[in-house]
Amino acid sequence: MGRAPCCEKGKVKKGPWSPDEDAILKSYVETHGTAGTWIALPTKAGLKRCGKSCRLRWLNYLRPNIKHGDFTEEEDNVIFNLYNQYGSRWSTIASQLPGRTDNDVKNHWNTKLKKKKLFLAGKTKLQTQTHLHSKLSLLHAPETEFTEITNHRPISYFAGLDNSVDQLESFPEPGAGGDGRDQWGSMEHWGCDFPPDMICSMLF
DNA sequence: AAGCCTCACAACCGCCCGCTA
DNA sequence: CTAGCGGGCGGTTGTGAGGCT
Numbered sequence: 001m002g003r004a005p006c007c008e009k010g011k012v013k014k015g016p017w018s019p020d021e022d023a024i025l026k027s028y029v030e031t032h033g034t035a036g037t038w039i040a041l042p043t044k045a046g047l048k049r050c051g052k053s054c055r056l057r058w059l060n061y062l063r064p065n066i067k068h069g070d071f072t073e074e075e076d077n078v079i080f081n082l083y084n085q086y087g088s089r090w091s092t093i094a095s096q097l098p099g100r101t102d103n104d105v106k107n108h109w110n111t112k113l114k115k116k117k118l119f120l121a122g123k124t125k126l127q128t129q130t131h132l133h134s135k136l137s138l139l140h141a142p143e144t145e146f147t148e149i150t151n152h153r154p155i156s157y158f159a160g161l162d163n164s165v166d167q168l169e170s171f172p173e174p175g176a177g178g179d180g181r182d183q184w185g186s187m188e189h190w191g192c193d194f195p196p197d198m199i200c201s202m203l204f
Numbered sequence: 205a206a207g208c209c210t211c212a213c214a215a216c217c218g219c220c221c222g223c224t225a
Numbered sequence: 226c227t228a229g230c231g232g233g234c235g236g237t238t239g240t241g242a243g244g245c246t
Contacts, residue, residue, distance in 0.1 A: 039231065056215070091234060111212050
């Protein structure tokens with residue numbers, strides 16, 4: 001059986017909004033608000049559109065103070081950080097970016113940032129493998145341990161190390177006065193701003 | 205010049221959740 | 226308590242513009 005659709009198919013217009021429709025919707029919402037419900041709004045405003053479609057159009061395009069155009073480097077960084085924190089909760093992420101909508105952020109992630117993330121993941125894995133090898137050799141770690149760590153981790157695991165080289169550099173050399181041995185003894189430690197499961201879900 | 209491909213963005217679909225009667 | 230409704234949200238698809246062959 002399933003749930004009845006929110007509006008009758010065939011009786012509502014679909015596809016891109018015309019400037020006229022935009023003007024009607026904008027004028028109506030600015031004058032009357034949503035008039036109680038979005039579902040009833042198109043009828044009251046004289047639009048042959050689904051209420052949900054009106055809501056989406058208003059929120060993503062017509063609402064005041066909406067920012068269109070390129071995302072800044074700073075905004076990208078915010079999105080990266082919040083994605084690591086919350087995952088694909090776009091509305092939560094968008095709420096931290098004034099003028100940006102969840103749809104904007106989602107599209108931006110899917111078209112640009114996702115690829116950037118994958119690129120960084122590949123780059124990071126190479127850097128990390130090289131660096132880790134040198135670190136482990138200093139520790140006289142068995143070759144099997146290195147193989148275990150680098151080969152048996154999904155590439156996504158290394159994506160958690162966007163700042164990996166910096167992180168690794170900041171770790172003390174063994175016997176250099178710090179507690180390097182302990183830190184390097186626990187390999188889970190240095191991956192681990194983000195749990196591997198989360199990284200996997202981010203990338204695949 | 206034309207056809208094809210890729211990319212970015214707009215819009216739709218359908219599920220989930222909270223509210224209310 | 227529960228069923229129905231509307232809003233909100235994330236995933237997905239459609240479309241148009243621009244680049245490439």
